[in-house]
Amino acid sequence: MANESLIQRRDRALGAGAELFYENPIEMVRGEGAYLFDREGRRYVDLYNNVPCVGHGNPAVARAMAEQQATLNVHSRYLSEGIVQYAERLANLNHDGIESVVFSCSGTEAVEVAIMMARLVTGKQGLVCTDATYHGNSTLVDSMSDLHRKPTMPHHIHSFPYPDLYRPVEPGVDEETLSQLTLEHVSKAIDELKSEGSGFAALIVCSIFANEGLPDVPPGLMAQIAELCHAEGGLLIADEVQSGYGRTGRFWGYEKMGFKPDMVVGGKPMGNGLPISAVATRKDHVDEFRARKDYFNTCSATPLQAAVGLAVLDEIDRMGLVAHAGVVGDYLAAGLRQCIDLYEPIGDVRGCGLFLSVEMVQDPESKSPDAKATKTLANHLKDRGFLVSHAGKYENVLKIRPPLVFSQTDADDFLAAFDDSMKALCGR
Amino acid sequence: MANESLIQRRDRALGAGAELFYENPIEMVRGEGAYLFDREGRRYVDLYNNVPCVGHGNPAVARAMAEQQATLNVHSRYLSEGIVQYAERLANLNHDGIESVVFSCSGTEAVEVAIMMARLVTGKQGLVCTDATYHGNSTLVDSMSDLHRKPTMPHHIHSFPYPDLYRPVEPGVDEETLSQLTLEHVSKAIDELKSEGSGFAALIVCSIFANEGLPDVPPGLMAQIAELCHAEGGLLIADEVQSGYGRTGRFWGYEKMGFKPDMVVGGKPMGNGLPISAVATRKDHVDEFRARKDYFNTCSATPLQAAVGLAVLDEIDRMGLVAHAGVVGDYLAAGLRQCIDLYEPIGDVRGCGLFLSVEMVQDPESKSPDAKATKTLANHLKDRGFLVSHAGKYENVLKIRPPLVFSQTDADDFLAAFDDSMKALCGR
Numbered sequence: 001m002a003n004e005s006l007i008q009r010r011d012r013a014l015g016a017g018a019e020l021f022y023e024n025p026i027e028m029v030r031g032e033g034a035y036l037f038d039r040e041g042r043r044y045v046d047l048y049n050n051v052p053c054v055g056h057g058n059p060a061v062a063r064a065m066a067e068q069q070a071t072l073n074v075h076s077r078y079l080s081e082g083i084v085q086y087a088e089r090l091a092n093l094n095h096d097g098i099e100s101v102v103f104s105c106s107g108t109e110a111v112e113v114a115i116m117m118a119r120l121v122t123g124k125q126g127l128v129c130t131d132a133t134y135h136g137n138s139t140l141v142d143s144m145s146d147l148h149r150k151p152t153m154p155h156h157i158h159s160f161p162y163p164d165l166y167r168p169v170e171p172g173v174d175e176e177t178l179s180q181l182t183l184e185h186v187s188k189a190i191d192e193l194k195s196e197g198s199g200f201a202a203l204i205v206c207s208i209f210a211n212e213g214l215p216d217v218p219p220g221l222m223a224q225i226a227e228l229c230h231a232e233g234g235l236l237i238a239d240e241v242q243s244g245y246g247r248t249g250r251f252w253g254y255e256k257m258g259f260k261p262d263m264v265v266g267g268k269p270m271g272n273g274l275p276i277s278a279v280a281t282r283k284d285h286v287d288e289f290r291a292r293k294d295y296f297n298t299c300s301a302t303p304l305q306a307a308v309g310l311a312v313l314d315e316i317d318r319m320g321l322v323a324h325a326g327v328v329g330d331y332l333a334a335g336l337r338q339c340i341d342l343y344e345p346i347g348d349v350r351g352c353g354l355f356l357s358v359e360m361v362q363d364p365e366s367k368s369p370d371a372k373a374t375k376t377l378a379n380h381l382k383d384r385g386f387l388v389s390h391a392g393k394y395e396n397v398l399k400i401r402p403p404l405v406f407s408q409t410d411a412d413d414f415l416a417a418f419d420d421s422m423k424a425l426c427g428r
Numbered sequence: 429m430a431n432e433s434l435i436q437r438r439d440r441a442l443g444a445g446a447e448l449f450y451e452n453p454i455e456m457v458r459g460e461g462a463y464l465f466d467r468e469g470r471r472y473v474d475l476y477n478n479v480p481c482v483g484h485g486n487p488a489v490a491r492a493m494a495e496q497q498a499t500l501n502v503h504s505r506y507l508s509e510g511i512v513q514y515a516e517r518l519a520n521l522n523h524d525g526i527e528s529v530v531f532s533c534s535g536t537e538a539v540e541v542a543i544m545m546a547r548l549v550t551g552k553q554g555l556v557c558t559d560a561t562y563h564g565n566s567t568l569v570d571s572m573s574d575l576h577r578k579p580t581m582p583h584h585i586h587s588f589p590y591p592d593l594y595r596p597v598e599p600g601v602d603e604e605t606l607s608q609l610t611l612e613h614v615s616k617a618i619d620e621l622k623s624e625g626s627g628f629a630a631l632i633v634c635s636i637f638a639n640e641g642l643p644d645v646p647p648g649l650m651a652q653i654a655e656l657c658h659a660e661g662g663l664l665i666a667d668e669v670q671s672g673y674g675r676t677g678r679f680w681g682y683e684k685m686g687f688k689p690d691m692v693v694g695g696k697p698m699g700n701g702l703p704i705s706a707v708a709t710r711k712d713h714v715d716e717f718r719a720r721k722d723y724f725n726t727c728s729a730t731p732l733q734a735a736v737g738l739a740v741l742d743e744i745d746r747m748g749l750v751a752h753a754g755v756v757g758d759y760l761a762a763g764l765r766q767c768i769d770l771y772e773p774i775g776d777v778r779g780c781g782l783f784l785s786v787e788m789v790q791d792p793e794s795k796s797p798d799a800k801a802t803k804t805l806a807n808h809l810k811d812r813g814f815l816v817s818h819a820g821k822y823e824n825v826l827k828i829r830p831p832l833v834f835s836q837t838d839a840d841d842f843l844a845a846f847d848d849s850m851k852a853l854c855g856r
Binding site: 071088105108109112139289291300304 | 431434435437438440441442443444445446447448449453454455456457458459464477479480484485487489490491493494497498499500501502503504505506507508509511512515516519527528529530531532533534535536537540543544565566567568570695696699700701702703711714715717718719721722723724725726727728729730732
């Protein structure tokens with residue numbers, strides 16, 4: 001393998017086991033739009049990376065970054081027109097209740113801020129999340145990951161089974177029953193927190209249940225969950241790190257799902273590669289947070305974050321990427337859905353906009369998750385020059401989440417490669 | 429005030445109470461080397477900002493950032509020559525035991541990683557820190573701040589009084605006695621953790637006790653603390669976010685202080701404004717961390733962090749900034765020390781390299797901390813075009829921590845302004 005010595009050096013310098021994608025990892029050297037290029041000059045169509053939402057190597061973003069870094073990049077305790085403009089623009093992209101923004105660098109940090117703020121304003125500690133989620137990697141936030149695998153739930157956290165019409169908690173339930181069951185599970189988690197003495201501060205959820213594998217969620221359920229949270233005295237935090245920024249064909253995933261969260265957490269695509277994250281919420285929540293926590297984050301709320309963050313929003317507007325994601329996403333989804341009847345291992349195709357999932361099963365009747373086939377399929381696609389990965393509670397969901405500049409032609413090319421890869425997988 | 433409408437908009441967009449420096453906050457619009465310029469074109473000599481270590485607007489760093497962002501900026505699960513080189517270079521800047529690096533975006537995130545890793549490799553939970561420290565802003569890491577003010581110590585954390593020859597825990601002790609007392613306090617904290625059942629995972633400390641106000645620490649004490657940690661089965665984590673990267677006249681603060689930590693946490697100056705942080709430690713520690721935690725941080729260990737991080741190290745080398753910080757720092761410290769006898773409110777001048785502190789007191793006998801005078805002095809200096817801030821357990825320590833490119837001429841100018849400001853403060 002050509003990369004063997006680089007892999008060996010990497011094992012020493014970054015520690016053995018630092019994750020690499022694919023059986024034969026790729027050394028990328030260049031990116032442009034929806035494409036990545038390896039050291040041998042081979043082109044890959046990127047259907048995985050959501051961070052470079054306005055395209056790999058986007059020149060307007062790189063220019064904004066370079067100009068601001070060369071001009072001024074300093075912490076947030078001096079006044080800065082740029083960061084105020086950026087916060088105003090982010091707040092205005094949300095519903096009327098959202099006025100103020102707290103910036104950080106990573107999604108993890110923004111989730112930490114949202115939780116701290118929710119705990120402060122409610123005076124309670126308890127958190128509710130799904131049983132197959134991921135919201136970040138700090139000690140607190142990581143404790144929400146993989147709750148279905150863990151015997152204990154530290155940090156005042158209880159989980160509920162995420163709603164999934166393909167694999168419902170009780171077989172054969174309809175949308176209405178699943179909604180009812182999910183609301184009961186959420187209630188139960190809140191009750192448990194209350195009876196333990198933690199109280200209920202907030203429920204945090206990815207608006208489209210991305211890490212859960214993009215399940216089909218009963219319509220109206222999210223609005224009912226929001227109502228329930230408020231009735232129980234808690235807040236609803238929408239983790240929009242994956243679902244936001246046009247990904248679903250609407251600017252925020254919560255718009256697509258028809259609910260209004262109390263706090264909106266943004267991250268990955270905000271900086272097209274520059275670390276930027278944010279919590280947007282009511283001004284009085286932020287005021288209380290500022291008054292009681294001396295929160296300061298050195299490299300956030302900087303002129304650099306502002307310049308790059310605004311350039312990304314400008315590019316999304318200029319290229320009309322929100323609508324584009326909806327149109328191309330629908331086209332791609334329709335193409336994938338045609339494959340369900342052609343290939344037994346495809347159990348389901350779900351998602352919206354440019355975030356789709358293909359659920360791989362051993363057979364359509366048992367619906368037994370097939371994580372191995374999912375990995376094999378991802379490797380087949382990679383060999384054909386298309387980059388995807390896997391997700392979901394059972395790691396059997398092909399995760400399709402390209403840069404928003406991914407075109408209809410790219411979709412056609414991918415659909416051909418997908419068909420070809422499925423044939424190879426099925427030994428045809 | 430010219431900035432009133434911007435301040436009002438900021439209060440709404442970022443929440444009221446987001447900290448601003450100085451009675452009349454400054455709107456900065458440009459930076460160059462050790463200088464910042466406000467909207468009216470007024471120049472300030474920067475003696476506060478440690479992030480732009482190789483200078484505000486450093487062109488080589490801005491160029492590296494722009495080129496890499498325009499070429500490729502993608503997550504770490506593809507192979508990348510740059511990030512391996514950067515990790516190798518960081519490891520090599522440390523003592524022999526340090527081989528491998530885990531990258532993150534912020535200092536907080538790197539401290540989280542160090543703690544997670546220490547807990548995994550020791551199988552214990554307990555942490556020891558000083559009673560006036562700050563290591564970051566996540567729920568866990570923030571719980572180490574201001575332990576002297578808090579009645580409870582959650583998260584398996586115990587503190588010890590930081591060593592301070594100016595304000596020793598027992599009046600009039602000499603260096604040897606203070607060392608002995610500090611070691612006893614550390615032992616006590618470890619014993620308490622053990623008897624509570626937490627066990628002892630790690631002691632974390634800024635190598636030069638920056639947030640504690642840069643106290644004079646008895647020579648050899650840090651090496652004794654390292655020995656004690658190892659004897660008790662725990663690890664010593666050096667938080668080098670402030671003390672590292674040439675700040676003290678040595679590359680790492682721990683070199684200046686004469687000890688070898690098990691883990692080295694780097695942050696702020698690493699990216700000259702781009703969020704980069706890292707934990708460097710033994711390979712077997714990182715291997716175990718990688719094997720047991722699926723740690724992934726989207727915008728870290730990227731080609732962008734590598735390109736910018738390497739450019740910063742190149743600039744430090746090219747301009748000889750480590751030695752420079754030692755020389756100019758000594759010169760500046762000598763000038764400030766001459767003021768001790770001239771002005772009663774100056775209780776002490778401490779620090780090393782380009783990180784100095786001036787302890788402000790009500791009178792030299794009582795040594796009563798004078799936080800108000802410290803703030804007034806910072807405002808006087810700002811009015812004269814010099815930027816400093818305050819620190820320390822009692823917020824009565826003037827914090828002097830310029831970009832490393834700060835020159836001897838800048839030092840002369842500052843010393844004149846300092847003298848003038850002290851005269852104003854003392855009503856002369």
